[in-house]
Amino acid sequence: MSRPRIVIVGAGFAGYRTARTLSRLTRHQADIVLLNPTDYFLYLPLLPQVAAGILEPRRVSVSLSGTLPRVRLVLGEADGIDLDGRTVHYTDPEGGEGTLRYDRLVLAAGSVNKLLPIPGVAEHAHGFRGLPEALYLRDHVTRQVELAAAADDRAECAARCTFVVVGAGYTGTEVAAHGQMYTDAQVRRHPMRTGMRPRWMLLDVAERVLPEMDERLSRTAERVLRQRGVDVRMGTSVKEATHDGVLLTDGTTVDTRTLVWCVGVRPDPLVESLGLPMERGRLLVDPHLQVPGRPELFACGDVAAVPDLTKPGQYTPMTAQHAWRHGKVCAENVAASLGIGGQRRAYRHRDMGFVVDLGGAKAAANPLGVPMSGPAAGAVTRGYHLAAMPGNRVRVAADWLLDAVLPRQAVQLGLVRSWSVPLESASPEVARVPGRPDAGSAGSAGSAGGPGRTEPAERRQGGEPAKARPGEEPAKSQPDGESAKSQPGGEPAKSRPGGEPAKAQPGGEPARKHPGRPGADGASGERHRTSESARPRPAHAPGTSRKAAEPSAAPKPSTGARRSEAPGGTRSSGRTRSPGAPAPTRSAGPPADPGPEPPPNQPPPGPDIAPGPVKRTDGPAVEGDS
Numbered sequence: 001m002s003r004p005r006i007v008i009v010g011a012g013f014a015g016y017r018t019a020r021t022l023s024r025l026t027r028h029q030a031d032i033v034l035l036n037p038t039d040y041f042l043y044l045p046l047l048p049q050v051a052a053g054i055l056e057p058r059r060v061s062v063s064l065s066g067t068l069p070r071v072r073l074v075l076g077e078a079d080g081i082d083l084d085g086r087t088v089h090y091t092d093p094e095g096g097e098g099t100l101r102y103d104r105l106v107l108a109a110g111s112v113n114k115l116l117p118i119p120g121v122a123e124h125a126h127g128f129r130g131l132p133e134a135l136y137l138r139d140h141v142t143r144q145v146e147l148a149a150a151a152d153d154r155a156e157c158a159a160r161c162t163f164v165v166v167g168a169g170y171t172g173t174e175v176a177a178h179g180q181m182y183t184d185a186q187v188r189r190h191p192m193r194t195g196m197r198p199r200w201m202l203l204d205v206a207e208r209v210l211p212e213m214d215e216r217l218s219r220t221a222e223r224v225l226r227q228r229g230v231d232v233r234m235g236t237s238v239k240e241a242t243h244d245g246v247l248l249t250d251g252t253t254v255d256t257r258t259l260v261w262c263v264g265v266r267p268d269p270l271v272e273s274l275g276l277p278m279e280r281g282r283l284l285v286d287p288h289l290q291v292p293g294r295p296e297l298f299a300c301g302d303v304a305a306v307p308d309l310t311k312p313g314q315y316t317p318m319t320a321q322h323a324w325r326h327g328k329v330c331a332e333n334v335a336a337s338l339g340i341g342g343q344r345r346a347y348r349h350r351d352m353g354f355v356v357d358l359g360g361a362k363a364a365a366n367p368l369g370v371p372m373s374g375p376a377a378g379a380v381t382r383g384y385h386l387a388a389m390p391g392n393r394v395r396v397a398a399d400w401l402l403d404a405v406l407p408r409q410a411v412q413l414g415l416v417r418s419w420s421v422p423l424e425s426a427s428p429e430v431a432r433v434p435g436r437p438d439a440g441s442a443g444s445a446g447s448a449g450g451p452g453r454t455e456p457a458e459r460r461q462g463g464e465p466a467k468a469r470p471g472e473e474p475a476k477s478q479p480d481g482e483s484a485k486s487q488p489g490g491e492p493a494k495s496r497p498g499g500e501p502a503k504a505q506p507g508g509e510p511a512r513k514h515p516g517r518p519g520a521d522g523a524s525g526e527r528h529r530t531s532e533s534a535r536p537r538p539a540h541a542p543g544t545s546r547k548a549a550e551p552s553a554a555p556k557p558s559t560g561a562r563r564s565e566a567p568g569g570t571r572s573s574g575r576t577r578s579p580g581a582p583a584p585t586r587s588a589g590p591p592a593d594p595g596p597e598p599p600p601n602q603p604p605p606g607p608d609i610a611p612g613p614v615k616r617t618d619g620p621a622v623e624g625d626s
Contacts, residue, residue, distance in 0.1 A: 004030045004338050007088055007102035009078045009270075011036035011064055013044075013320045014301025015108030016390070017327025018334070023070045025335045032071045033100060035078055035090055037430045039064050042131060043389050044320060045357075046396070048171070051134040051141075052178035052359070053408040055399045061131065062391040074100065077427060078109065078270055086296065093430075104296055104334050107283065108327070111265035111302035111318060112426050120241030125261040127423050128171055132431035136416040137260065141179065143412050144257055145186045145198060154194045159255035161198045164246055165262060166238055168204035169212065170356060172262030173221055176202040177358040180228050186410045201231040201254065208234060210364075212317070213354050220364040220373040221356055228359075261423055265318060267303045269426060279305035279315060287346035289330045290337075298334055300326035309348050316349065324388075325349055355381040 006022060008015050011034055019034050026032065040061035049055045064073050076090035076098065088100045113127035126140075127133055141163065148160035163183070165176045183198035202225065208215070209222040209232065225232050233248075238259070240247040245255040267281045276291060277284040282305035283291065289306060291297040300306070301323040308314045316322045326347060335341030355365040355377070363377040365384075372380060382400065386393050420432040 003028075004103040005033060005101060006030050006104045006106065006334060006338075007033045007035060007100050008106040008108060009035050009088065010108040010110050010268075010301070010303075011038075011041050012108060012110040012301060013323035014304075014327040014330070015106070015110075016041040016062075016064070016068075017324050018106050018108060018300065018331045019064075019068050019071050020390070021328050021331030022335060023068055025331060025341050026070070028070060029340050030335075030338060033074055033102075034064065034068065034071050035074045035076055035088065035100065036064065037075065037077050037093070037427055039073060039075060041067075041390065042429060043385075044129075045388075046385060047128065047131070047134050048174040048178045049357070050131070051128075051137045051175065052182040053138060053410065054178070054403045055396060057131055057135060059392050059396045059399055062389070067391050074098075077430075081105070081270075081274060083274065083294065083297065102296070104298065104337065106330060106334060107271060107297070107299040107303055108301045108323075108330075109268035109270050109303050110323075111267055112269070112428060113261060113423055114264040114266040115424060116263065118238055118240065121238065121259070121261065122423050124241045124243060125166070125259040125423050126418070126421055127261050127425075127428055128175060129265065130421075130428035130430070132416050133421045133428060135413075136418065136421050137175075139412040139414060139416065140258060140418075141183060142186070142410050145183055145410075146190075146412075148196070149187075149190050149192045152193065154196075155255070157192060157194045157196055158199075159244065160257050161192070161196055162201065162254060162256040163198065163258040163260070164201045164203065164238075164254060164256050165260045166203050167262035167264065168202050168206060168209045168232070168234070169262065169264065170210065170354075172202060172204070172260070173209055173225070174357055174359075175260060175262060176200050176230050177221075177225055177228065177362075180225075180230050181359045182408065182410075184229075185408060189407070189410075197229070199231060200229070201233065203233050203236050203238065203248070205237045205249075206234060210356065213356075214366050214371065216371040217354065217356065217364045217366055220371075220377075221358060224358045224362045224364070265302065267318075271299070271303045282315070282318075288333050288344050289326060289347060290333065295337065298330050300330040306347055309346060316347075321352070322349065355384050357381050357385075 006026075008019050008022075011019070015034070015036070019032060022030070022032050040063055043060045043062065046055060046060045050057055050060055064071070074090070074092075076092040078088050078090045080089035081087075082089070086102055086105070088102060088105065089097065090100065091097050111129075113129055115122060126136065128137065144160040144163075148157045151157045151160065161183070163179060165172050165179070180198070180200045183200070187198060202209070204211070208218045209225070210218045222232055233250075237249050238246045239249045241259055244257075245253055246259060247253050267283075269281075271283045272278070272281065274283070276294070283299045283303055285291055285299050285304050285306055287307050287309060289298050289300050289304060291299060302318045304326065305315045306322070306326065308316045316326075329345065329347045332341055333344040336344040351369075353366040353368055353370075355363060355367070357363050357378070361375040361378045363373070363381040365372045365377040365380050367380055367384070386397060389396065416431055421428070422432065425432070
């Protein structure tokens with residue numbers, strides 16, 4: 001008799017704890033499969049310290065295969081679930097497709113950045129939910145301070161040294177607190193010519209900092225932020241974001257090159273495709289974390305609306321503490337449903353308090369309801385994080401010790417570009433890479449490509465033309481004949497946040513020739529191309545992929561990327577492919593079709609150069625960020 005198979009989708013706090021507990025309970029009596037886009041568990045509470053240069057990225061990344069014995073890791077993103085057939089369809093990092101059969105399914109896909117209908121935010125802001133976003137922010141902030149130090153113009157220096165964080169919750173408060181300390185340390189070593197000091201702003205529509213936490217914690221955090229020089233503005237948010245600043249709801253205009261979006265999160269859009277009862281985007285489950293009417297389906301973490309038995313009529317909030325505890329209870333109930341463990345039990349919790357690391361020796365904490373501040377709270381906060389981390393404790397403690405005795409290394413590596421971490425990504429833990437097909441996008445859940453996927457850029461929901469993304473040069477001529485400058489987000493790259501022309505990225509390679517950016521079916525739609533009147537684009541129907549609609553000059557070789565597919569070429573998630581379209585390849589290299597030829601007056605690309613100021617060929621030199 002074959003062993004039952006348990007498939008877990010997602011390796012966040014809930015998914016990781018579920019897999020670890022099941023590994024201990026089942027003892028080879030069941031096959032446990034963990035489907036996740038990355039091979040690590042990310043300890044999110046310490047992510048602000050990665051952006052501030054205190055911790056190295058691998059310190060907060062715990063290996064899944066190294067810490068989860070008897071669990072098989074499958075790298076990929078779930079893009080469709082067949083509840084009746086009991087299968088999960090997924091796409092691996094190289095574009096290959098596969099199907100996993102299950103006897104028990106645990107949905108723990110987590111959450112993505114929450115977007116609000118504010119003009120310009122999707123184009124000019126960046127979130128803070130994954131390691132790529134933290135690495136990008138660290139490089140971007142370092143670069144802006146270095147460029148400001150070399151600038152003679154006082155207005156440019158002020159704009160580059162202004163950093164706006166929207167959202168005064170747990171994440172936004174820590175980002176602003178650590179960011180102010182990081183930039184102050186840079187300026188102390190390399191003072192600016194104009195004598196300015198970096199300015200961090202923390203905005204929120206709430207009446208106080210940390211509105212969801214105890215009021216004493218809120219007062220402590222706000223006091224520390226103001227003493228450190230952070231401009232805290234409550235009851236204020238962003239009304240509009242542009243390439244060179246933001247317009248606030250109080251009518252104030254702030255010139256800035258940096259907008260960090262920490263407003264909140266929403267459940268992963270994958271669960272919306274199931275057609276099951278939902279509660280504000282979360283899948284309704286019973287107190288045993290089981291979906292009513294589906295005994296084989298469990299959900300936990302941010303995607304699950306779990307009844308709060310301590311507060312009848314309410315649901316547990318979307319926090320890491322609850323997700324971690326959900327995972328343990330969910331694993332026990334899954335094992336019990338297979339007759340492996342004991343009796344199933346309902347989820348109940350006791351509030352153990354919260355901790356907020358404000359950088360240095362400062363923190364705000366209320367362990368077991370006891371309010372604390374100052375160095376004592378800092379010691380409790382770091383002790384809690386060391387105890388809660390499932391690995392890398394010694395390495396994290398060593399980095400903290402080194403940070404206390406040595407100056408931080410303010411170095412930009414340039415590994416993550418602006419265009420690779422869009423705000424609307426459905427997978428913030430994965431940076432967009434050239435040539436990666438079907439990367440998810442949280443900006444268009446429920447489109448023809450399935451939840452979290454977008455239609456082709458030229459025909460998005462609402463029928464609007466494609467918009468240029470952060471870090472890209474707007475197309476010279478849009479399909480409708482309207483100039484790129486008149487498109488939203490289509491201002492020239494030299495005036496965007498960061499200021500560096502997209503067509504002259506550090507490294508000397510023009511953005512228009514970047515591998516995979518022309519014609520890549522990605523999260524938030526296809527990358528724009530530089531259009532020419534001599535090369536018209538073929539029309540295609542809405543809801544079909546660009547690869548299916550465009551004729552190919554030469555067929556692309558297939559390397560067996562398609563492992564399993566429903567008859568007729570239709571995925572379980574509802575995405576379709578035209579009969580004559582080539583199958584996605586497993587190659588991570590650039591696509592076979594390099595895109596349209598450059599305009600006749602376009603200068604040839606220059607040799608590779610080191611990251612830094614770039615000399616333009618069509619005007620004065622401009623310095624900026626990618």
